[in-house]
Amino acid sequence: MTDPLATPFQVTTPAQAEALLDFTYGARLLEKFMEPSTPSQAAHALAEPANRVAYHVRKLLQSGLLRVAGRQGKRVLYQTAAQTFHVPRALVRLDEPLTLIEPVMREITSAYAHAVLGWQLRQDSSVPAGDAAHLAVSLGPPGPHPTADPPAGVYAPAMRLRSVRVTPEQYQQAQAALDRILTELESSQASPSAHMTTFVVMTFPGRLHDT
Known part of the structure; x- marks a missing residue:
C-alpha cells in the first residue's frame, strides 16, 4: 500500500507558502501531524496554548497543507498532507x-x-543592594576550560x-x-522543577x- 505522505505536495499559492514557512506554526506544527492527531495533542506536544494552536490548525487546513484523517470519539483527527513540500522560488522570494x-x-x-x-x-x-548593580564584561578566554562557564x-x-x-x-x-x-x-523525562x-x-x- 502506498504511503499517502510519500508524494510531495506542490505548493501553488502565496497563502500556502506563507502558512508553510511560518516559523512557529508552519512546518513545525505540521510535524506534530505526521500521524493522525488532534489539535489539543499537538498543543500539548508543543507546550503551546490550545486555542492558539487550534487557530493555526484551521489555517493549515484551509490552505490544504493539513487534511482530516478521521475521528477519535467526538474529536477530529488531522494529518499533514505530505512529508515533503515543494515551494516554487517565485513564492518564496529567495532574492529577499x-x-x-x-x-x-x-x-x-x-x-x-x-x-x-x-x-x-x-x-x-x-541579592543585597549594590551586588547586582553592574554588568561585568570580561575579555579574553572564557575561563580555564575550553567551554564557557555557565x-x-x-x-x-x-x-x-x-x-x-x-x-x-x-x-x-x-x-x-x-x-x-x-x-x-x-x-528526557522532565522533573517537577523543570x-x-x-x-x-x-x-x-x-x-x-x-x-
Missing part, C-alpha cells in the same frame, strides 16, 4: 531573504529581551557568538552534535559582518 527570516528573528529578539529583563529583576530582588543564576539568559574555521565535515558534525543535545533534552526553555541554534558560513 529578510521576508522569510525577519519575522521570526523579531520574535526571538523580543522574547530574549524579555527574558533578560525578567532575569535582571530576579537578580535585583535576590551563566550565573537560575535560567539565566545566555548568548554565544563564535566565528571559527572548520572543514565541511566538522561543520556537519557540529550541527549534528547540537541537534543531538537538544533532541536528548526534548525526549521549566520550558528555548534554545536557538544558528550556523552559517562566513563571519557576522561579511557581505
Whole structure:
C-alpha cells in the first residue's frame, strides 16, 4: 500500500507558502501531524496554548497543507498532507531573504529581551543592594576550560557568538552534535522543577559582518 505522505505536495499559492514557512506554526506544527492527531495533542506536544494552536490548525487546513484523517470519539483527527513540500522560488522570494527570516528573528529578539529583563529583576530582588548593580564584561578566554562557564543564576539568559574555521565535515558534525543535545533534552523525562526553555541554534558560513 502506498504511503499517502510519500508524494510531495506542490505548493501553488502565496497563502500556502506563507502558512508553510511560518516559523512557529508552519512546518513545525505540521510535524506534530505526521500521524493522525488532534489539535489539543499537538498543543500539548508543543507546550503551546490550545486555542492558539487550534487557530493555526484551521489555517493549515484551509490552505490544504493539513487534511482530516478521521475521528477519535467526538474529536477530529488531522494529518499533514505530505512529508515533503515543494515551494516554487517565485513564492518564496529567495532574492529577499529578510521576508522569510525577519519575522521570526523579531520574535526571538523580543522574547530574549524579555527574558533578560525578567532575569535582571530576579537578580535585583535576590541579592543585597549594590551586588547586582553592574554588568561585568570580561575579555579574553572564557575561563580555564575550553567551554564557557555557565551563566550565573537560575535560567539565566545566555548568548554565544563564535566565528571559527572548520572543514565541511566538522561543520556537519557540529550541527549534528547540537541537534543531538537538544533532541536528548526534548525526549528526557522532565522533573517537577523543570521549566520550558528555548534554545536557538544558528550556523552559517562566513563571519557576522561579511557581505
